[in-house]
Amino acid sequence: MTSPVIDTPAAGAGAAARAADLWKVYGSGEAQVIALRGVSVELERGRFTAIMGPSGSGKSTLMHCMAGLDSATRGQLAIGDTALNGLGDAGLTRLRREKVGFIFQQFNLLPTLTAEENILLPLAIAGRKPDPQWFKTVIETVGLGDRLHHRPNQLSGGQQQRVACARALVSQPEVIFADEPTGNLDSRSGAEILSFLRRSVTEHGQTIVMVTHDANAASYADRVIFLADGQIVDELREPTADAVLDRIKRLDVVSSPTGGPDGPPGQRTAEDSPAATATGASE
Amino acid sequence: MIKASLRGLLQRKLRLSLAVFAIVLSVAFLAGSLVLSDTLNARFTALFSTINQNVSVVVAAKDPQAVEPARLTDAQLRALSEVDGVKAVSPDVSAQGVIPFRATDGEPVSADAALGFGVDGNDDPLGLVELREGRWPTAEGEVTITAHTAELAKVKRGEQLKVYLPVLNEPRSFTVVGVAGYSGGRDSLAGEVVVMFQQAFAQQTFYGGTGLYGGASFAAEDGVSDDTLKQRIVEKLPAGFKALTGQESSEEQSAQVGVLFDVFKYILIGFAVVAGVVGIFLIFNTFNIIVAQRTRELALLRALGAGWGQVAGSVLLEALIVSLVGATVGLAAGIGVAAAGEAAITSQVELPAAGLVIAPLTVILAYLLGVVVTLIAAFVPAVRASSVPPVAAMRDVVRPDKSLTALSIVGAVFALPGIGLVLLGAFADLGGTAFLVLLGGAVLVFIGALLLSPLLARPIVRGLGALIGRGSAGNLGVRNAARNPRRTAVTAAAIIIGVTVIGMTATVVQSFKTSLEDIMGDNIGVEVMIQANVTAAPDGRQGFNPKALDQVRAIPGVKEAAAWHFDALGVSVAGQPQAFGIFATDVGQASRMFPFDATDGQIRTLAAQELVLDDNIAETLKLKAGDRTPVVIGGVTRDYTVVGVYQATPIIQGILVGEAAVADFPGPLAFQGFVSLNDGVDAAPVVEKIETIMKDYPGVQVGDRQSYVDQATASYDFLLIAVQILLLVALVIALLGILNTLVLSIVERTRELGLVRAVGLSRSGLVWMVTVESVLITVFGVFLGLALGVGLGAAFTKALMTLEFATVIAIPWLELGQYLLAAVVAGVLAAVIPARMAARLNVLDAISYE
Numbered sequence A: 001m002t003s004p005v006i007d008t009p010a011a012g013a014g015a016a017a018r019a020a021d022l023w024k025v026y027g028s029g030e031a032q033v034i035a036l037r038g039v040s041v042e043l044e045r046g047r048f049t050a051i052m053g054p055s056g057s058g059k060s061t062l063m064h065c066m067a068g069l070d071s072a073t074r075g076q077l078a079i080g081d082t083a084l085n086g087l088g089d090a091g092l093t094r095l096r097r098e099k100v101g102f103i104f105q106q107f108n109l110l111p112t113l114t115a116e117e118n119i120l121l122p123l124a125i126a127g128r129k130p131d132p133q134w135f136k137t138v139i140e141t142v143g144l145g146d147r148l149h150h151r152p153n154q155l156s157g158g159q160q161q162r163v164a165c166a167r168a169l170v171s172q173p174e175v176i177f178a179d180e181p182t183g184n185l186d187s188r189s190g191a192e193i194l195s196f197l198r199r200s201v202t203e204h205g206q207t208i209v210m211v212t213h214d215a216n217a218a219s220y221a222d223r224v225i226f227l228a229d230g231q232i233v234d235e236l237r238e239p240t241a242d243a244v245l246d247r248i249k250r251l252d253v254v255s256s257p258t259g260g261p262d263g264p265p266g267q268r269t270a271e272d273s274p275a276a277t278a279t280g281a282s283e
Numbered sequence B: 001m002i003k004a005s006l007r008g009l010l011q012r013k014l015r016l017s018l019a020v021f022a023i024v025l026s027v028a029f030l031a032g033s034l035v036l037s038d039t040l041n042a043r044f045t046a047l048f049s050t051i052n053q054n055v056s057v058v059v060a061a062k063d064p065q066a067v068e069p070a071r072l073t074d075a076q077l078r079a080l081s082e083v084d085g086v087k088a089v090s091p092d093v094s095a096q097g098v099i100p101f102r103a104t105d106g107e108p109v110s111a112d113a114a115l116g117f118g119v120d121g122n123d124d125p126l127g128l129v130e131l132r133e134g135r136w137p138t139a140e141g142e143v144t145i146t147a148h149t150a151e152l153a154k155v156k157r158g159e160q161l162k163v164y165l166p167v168l169n170e171p172r173s174f175t176v177v178g179v180a181g182y183s184g185g186r187d188s189l190a191g192e193v194v195v196m197f198q199q200a201f202a203q204q205t206f207y208g209g210t211g212l213y214g215g216a217s218f219a220a221e222d223g224v225s226d227d228t229l230k231q232r233i234v235e236k237l238p239a240g241f242k243a244l245t246g247q248e249s250s251e252e253q254s255a256q257v258g259v260l261f262d263v264f265k266y267i268l269i270g271f272a273v274v275a276g277v278v279g280i281f282l283i284f285n286t287f288n289i290i291v292a293q294r295t296r297e298l299a300l301l302r303a304l305g306a307g308w309g310q311v312a313g314s315v316l317l318e319a320l321i322v323s324l325v326g327a328t329v330g331l332a333a334g335i336g337v338a339a340a341g342e343a344a345i346t347s348q349v350e351l352p353a354a355g356l357v358i359a360p361l362t363v364i365l366a367y368l369l370g371v372v373v374t375l376i377a378a379f380v381p382a383v384r385a386s387s388v389p390p391v392a393a394m395r396d397v398v399r400p401d402k403s404l405t406a407l408s409i410v411g412a413v414f415a416l417p418g419i420g421l422v423l424l425g426a427f428a429d430l431g432g433t434a435f436l437v438l439l440g441g442a443v444l445v446f447i448g449a450l451l452l453s454p455l456l457a458r459p460i461v462r463g464l465g466a467l468i469g470r471g472s473a474g475n476l477g478v479r480n481a482a483r484n485p486r487r488t489a490v491t492a493a494a495i496i497i498g499v500t501v502i503g504m505t506a507t508v509v510q511s512f513k514t515s516l517e518d519i520m521g522d523n524i525g526v527e528v529m530i531q532a533n534v535t536a537a538p539d540g541r542q543g544f545n546p547k548a549l550d551q552v553r554a555i556p557g558v559k560e561a562a563a564w565h566f567d568a569l570g571v572s573v574a575g576q577p578q579a580f581g582i583f584a585t586d587v588g589q590a591s592r593m594f595p596f597d598a599t600d601g602q603i604r605t606l607a608a609q610e611l612v613l614d615d616n617i618a619e620t621l622k623l624k625a626g627d628r629t630p631v632v633i634g635g636v637t638r639d640y641t642v643v644g645v646y647q648a649t650p651i652i653q654g655i656l657v658g659e660a661a662v663a664d665f666p667g668p669l670a671f672q673g674f675v676s677l678n679d680g681v682d683a684a685p686v687v688e689k690i691e692t693i694m695k696d697y698p699g700v701q702v703g704d705r706q707s708y709v710d711q712a713t714a715s716y717d718f719l720l721i722a723v724q725i726l727l728l729v730a731l732v733i734a735l736l737g738i739l740n741t742l743v744l745s746i747v748e749r750t751r752e753l754g755l756v757r758a759v760g761l762s763r764s765g766l767v768w769m770v771t772v773e774s775v776l777i778t779v780f781g782v783f784l785g786l787a788l789g790v791g792l793g794a795a796f797t798k799a800l801m802t803l804e805f806a807t808v809i810a811i812p813w814l815e816l817g818q819y820l821l822a823a824v825v826a827g828v829l830a831a832v833i834p835a836r837m838a839a840r841l842n843v844l845d846a847i848s849y850e
């Protein structure tokens, strides 16, 4: 893959996160799985990037590595101007406190804390005071005003995920990583979450990376990166849902017989093979 | 179904291991106690069988403790030896408390038993005792001693030995003319000290006349069974005597001695009970949490058609297996405990060898304890498991915490009447029944408090949390401790129980000590105390000769010296037995030393057949000054005149008679002496001089006023230490309980932990979070326990004050502070493993943990 062209004004200050020749290998011998095979990617600052690909293609792995949750087998990683390679647990913890926000697919909130306390948790852990103006803006953006003092088990799944979004936004991190944030929601709640994310990028210049396998969700992004079998196989700018679907179909056709551009088929696990079929698109 | 629960068991073995451990502890203590006492019994039986190996029949006084025990005369002994079938006779002339003094430093030899015998100059006809060197004593000034005695007293044949003689109540010097041992080459049977005197001298000294015997042992001729001989002897037996076969005698003697070691048995059983009770809470918590964690799995079983009974049964089956494993390991550990205990005892006391005795009853009781404890504990979790709805398999069914209302109402139903009873016992003047009322109230309050503890957990944990839960990690720890009040309360229950008991004991003991110090400090004109450490209740047969006080009075600086005598056995006044006994002293002298406040009549030196008593007893016996009343002392009844009634105080209470009455006491010895000094005289040199005077009386101690307070409170300190050790056992198990709960909670909260790590909490922050939770649970338990313990202790003290046993309620703040500190340390320790577990979690694994 050639490195993407950085020509947008928002990205002028450099990439928010970077990976260069990133390899990730799980296990060894018989059970060895190569999840990422030399991925190089730069996520532009102030942009909304979606990562797509069939199940098992390495989306989550890529995101976890870039966010410093998982270590790379080989390759360079950076968030802003901080290189992740060689950072110990303390360094990674500081990085997460100061530069990274997370939104997970499910189980996002601490049951002992109210919605508001959950939102402010990263700041409390870092010992920072919230900017009241920004806090208000975030609350308004996610529309939680009257639910702030409820506990997670008193909130619907959609509301819980909005709290999680607010929590990621409130500390204004360098980049927010979201792993299938709408995967567990009905389409209406999902659409609401996606619009907050979109708005926070457009209006506040937040950088967001989102893993999804839903073409419609991907269409909210500025750029879609397609992963297959641990490699970036394509990308699309200013995507529409149709364009994304179209691209997925084409990729299936391309990758179907050989199992990927340069990966020998023998190295792939059986589990991976459905990725090369139509199920990848329907996922 | 069974297969499923067995497989689940293996998967959860780590989580269950602490539950198993709780059972192991409890069973080990019980089994250890039983095996130890059986084993010691076997050893004693072996010991006395050795003593009685050639004895067919033993004749002894029915009541050897009587003031004048029955004696056999020469004629009676001869009649018994002429019974058909008697081969040999060994008459018994003996006394206890015959104490040799060490030749090297003049100190009395200390031994569990110190015996004196009279021997007739011939070898033992029953062959138990054998002469090793020299000869048997044939003159008044001669003794033969056992090899063990020679070793302890550091004397050799031909040297002088000073021996204290009980009935004479003074030491005498003897020449050692021989050294003896026991058949089989033993120096002693059980570490006892034995001095053998010329028979006539022993009879005169011990029994007050020659030709008297305490009893005799008989050997039967071949072909005559022990029982037959016993029958024949019984026919000729004089009044006041009993006959036993050698076998019966061995059993009786070993039972008597075995009692001495029962204290070990009861301590271990105490530990077993504490461990069992605390273990129930631990096991309950474990199963509860496991059931909560398995909700989905149980729901799946239900969805697949398992009945609720099958689900509950699978949990109980799991509990049963856990209990069997625990009981088996516990039994083995208990046998180890017993072996160690036996080794410790036999290193002090020489006993013949006998293997460890593991009775079938021990095994049965061990398994019964393990199984019963576990099944009680697992019952509620099993019922809870059976109520998981099948639909929970499909989605997260929010099972709201059951409301605490019902539990709290039941708690209040116990606690409120309990508080009422405690207040009644403390403040109403109920006399002796106050303690029963208090005890009943205390038990109710205690049960009530345990039931209410979940309700109290949240507010108390939050309140305490505000103090230590600073920072976001600490704050999360506080919330975790408060999030499940039932779990927190059950985890803390062991601590609540232990700390309540210790807090109560400490408060009562402290109050008692402070009261005593108060009174001793101000009102008493005594500077030096003489105290006899007697092995039985003092009755004048142990102690010191009051004549020795003449020498004390001659010491420069001594103002007055008073001897106190005491007797309780068989004492009665106005037809009522007096369990607290009667004192004899010069009351006029006593009134210058102690705070006597006459409320009726006068307090002065008493003539014969006069007495004074305290107001409480006067009221009970309905006596006032001038009354005449019958008094029984030492079996003699006389009419006494009540001269005065005085106000009871914690230091002076009871019935007092003049020194003339000592003639009726079983013995003439005083058990206490009080010495007052002239103004400005230093007590220390006087104490030293009195010590020299008292040197001839074994077990008599001399000390200043403070040493008296220390001595008077020593037995309470001992109680306190015993309770503290018990607390330690409870605390160790409680610690395991907290560790257990935290480990299970951490497994349960893996994803939460991952989340807080993902949003930036550091490893040390996580460790702090878990530590705060642990310390809060512990401190909550201590807090509640101390509140209960101090409250109940104060109530008991108040009742003691009404009875004049104490003057103030004193709260031992320092000790309570130490317990609190110990709890914090325990909490931190309990958190070490769970916190490391939590910190070691990989963030990514934690997030994706299913």
Ligand SMILES: Nc1ncnc2c1ncn2[C@@H]1O[C@H](COP(=O)(O)OP(=O)(O)O)[C@@H](O)[C@H]1O
Residues within 6 Å of the ligand: A026, A027, A033, A034, A035, A053, A054, A055, A056, A057, A058, A059, A060, A061, A062, A269, A271, A272
């Ligand atoms: N912890 C792990 N151990 C072994 N293999 C793993 C692990 N995590 C992911 N994988 C494998 O790596 C590949 C990529 O996984 P993942 O990044 O989760 O894919 P995606 O999120 O695109 O579905 C898959 O083949 C998966 O089985």
Ligand SMILES: [Mg+2]
Residues within 6 Å of the ligand: A059, A060
């Ligand atoms: Mg994934």
